Amino acid sequence: MIASDQQIEKWKQEKTIGIIGLGDMGLLYASRFSKAGWKVVCCDRPELYEELHEKFLSESFTIVENGTLVSRCSDYIIYSVEAENIGKIVKMYGGSSKVGSIVGGQTSCKNSEIMAFEKYLPADCDIVSVHSLHGPKVDTEGQPLVLINHRTKSEESFDFVESLVSCLKSKHVYLSYEEHDKITADTQAVTHAAFLSMGVAWYNVRIYPWTVGVNKWHGSLENVKVNISLRIYSNKWHVYAGLAITNPAAHKQINQYAKSAMELFTLFVEGKKEELTKRLFTARESVFGNHNGLLLLHDLALDGYSLSKHKMGADDEVIPNSHLSLLAIVDSWHQLGIDPYDHMICSTPLFRIFLGVSEYLFLTEGLLEQTIDAAINVKEFRADDMEFVIAARSWSSIVTYGDFELYRRKFEEVQQFFTPMFQEANIIGNEMIKTILEHSKGKNL
């Protein structure tokens, strides 16, 4: 429960908020909390102390040398560090947590975070964790913010944390850490697997899809694919690696996604139109059978959000795509018995956009039939589809084997290929995402 204004003012006078890890998310929290009048103390790696101290001199939060100093003086300590390293870092600083303090984390998978807290924190510490379900550049207002009340001695601990984060104006979602990990596996992890695979497929044939003319990868759905894929590759690899590899529930989703892509592609190649149609119509009924009302992306023209410099001429024709990446997500939701709408309350913007485009493909009159026809009869996307299947398979094995190093190498190789486009892609992508989110307000998107 959010406390009274008077109580919040009192806490602002008395309490200190500590943030360990001053990367993108740590900085977002430090700056928002301190602007709201909270006393905030932060650190990053000790070797960065001088540089950060200089850099943030004009900010109203304080930089200290290390996590031990943050922990000793803070009443609520947030670990905002790489998921892969949470155990090591809590081991280093957890023992210094102020007596009776509350500790939480921002990592995207809560299993390893909570295990580290249980293992290394003194028994007098409470545990209340958080997870903002959006990237650091998204407006926090109205976005889901998960709050996990894992171990508290009194109601006041949770009320204090909830009152603190209320300045973000996000939508609070109350979950256990197990529920959190199950939902984010269904939503985030598989969404990233899809867009990461598109990037690898383009990279492997060395194609920038927006440069090939108006015949291929042209139009709203294609712009969403390109913009979101580039957005992910312009980010840090460890965010995606961490949330997929450290969450065991995510492995099953990513594996099913690759399996669905491979099985659908096999039907394309074998020319089994009837079987393909039956499988996709069954998936449509299972995932969208109860859908009513307007589509999430109803009437939304996203044609303008293209990186392409080509203009459509009177004689130009767009070759219809098989949209394998979208067919595969709906098929895998069906195979795993997932209702994606169940997770709306706890979803990221990228997941909602992925659901929006999938819904558009499956529920726009005649579009699924046209897509199935293209998948069987149009050969221009075959090689690209094959690359996509291989890419999805390879992300799935990297995640299953828990290989952070291979994940980093593969991610950064593709990242390098797309780097020249990031600046422009981010501007166009941000505009596109803003339009989609504004358009969908009130539709729970």
Ligand SMILES: NC(=O)C1=CN([C@@H]2O[C@H](COP(=O)(O)OP(=O)(O)OC[C@H]3O[C@@H](n4cnc5c(N)ncnc54)[C@H](OP(=O)(O)O)[C@@H]3O)[C@@H](O)[C@H]2O)C=CC1
């Ligand atoms: N980016 C996003 O969209 C979101 C990320 N998250 C999660 O939040 C967490 C942070 O992500 P994000 O801010 O993007 O990542 P960043 O890499 O930007 O931030 C993590 C920071 O922690 C620092 N760090 C590492 N070790 C220590 C240490 N011993 N003491 C103090 N600081 C340390 C890192 O330094 P160095 O780089 O030198 O290792 C880095 O600056 C991750 O777990 C991520 O999964 C959650 C929601 C959204």
Ligand SMILES: O=C(O)C(=O)Cc1ccc(O)cc1
């Ligand atoms: O919207 C997405 O899926 C993102 O890519 C941003 C993101 C990354 C990690 C998180 O834990 C939450 C949000």
